[in-house]
Amino acid sequence: MSTTEIGQPAPDFDAASTAGGQQTLGDLKGRKLVLFFYPKDSTPVCTLEGRNFRDLHEQFEAANAVVLGVSRESIRSHGNFRAKQGFPFHLLSDPDETLCKAYDVMKQKSMYGRKYMGVERSTFLIDEQGVLRREWRKVKVKGHAKEVLEAARAL
Numbered sequence: 001m002s003t004t005e006i007g008q009p010a011p012d013f014d015a016a017s018t019a020g021g022q023q024t025l026g027d028l029k030g031r032k033l034v035l036f037f038y039p040k041d042s043t044p045v046c047t048l049e050g051r052n053f054r055d056l057h058e059q060f061e062a063a064n065a066v067v068l069g070v071s072r073e074s075i076r077s078h079g080n081f082r083a084k085q086g087f088p089f090h091l092l093s094d095p096d097e098t099l100c101k102a103y104d105v106m107k108q109k110s111m112y113g114r115k116y117m118g119v120e121r122s123t124f125l126i127d128e129q130g131v132l133r134r135e136w137r138k139v140k141v142k143g144h145a146k147e148v149l150e151a152a153r154a155l
Contacts, residue, residue, distance in 0.1 A: 004103055010035075010124065010132040011102035015070070015092040018078050023068070023092055025130055032065035032152050033126040036139075037105045039119045041073045041081035041091075045141055049121070050085055052145035057088045064128070065152040070094055071119060105137075125151055 004011060010025060010033075017023035025033070036053065038046040053060070053067050060067050067089040071078075078091035092099065100106050100119055107120040121141075125134040125148060134151050136144065 010126045013099045015099050016075050017090050017092050018082050019090045030128050034067045036123040037070045037119050041077045049141045054087050056145050056149050063152045
């Protein structure tokens, strides 16, 4: 069940970050937050999505927005992925799916007839006071980062 609702405080979190240590929502008060959930490090579509956010990173910074990626992989996997792709933003590790469940991104998927639970590509825009302002679910990567940037600028 989703705990996310537009106009309400975003679900708090406490997750391991490639920045070292833990990252919480409270640490980011005073800045907008773009929280994008993706299924798996180093896969083609997830890599493209990360690169799109990377390529617009300076513009997100100019809009007072922090970008953070989230998936279930380990910090080690995230660190390798981040280094290889030159991501200027950090990645959060959510191996127990606490953050994924709080934002209701765990969905039943199917591949080759096999059903499994996986991360639905989703992005959340949170304002400087920690209030959820926009969400994108079932994200299609093409043009998505630019759309999120425009929404961050409009806040």
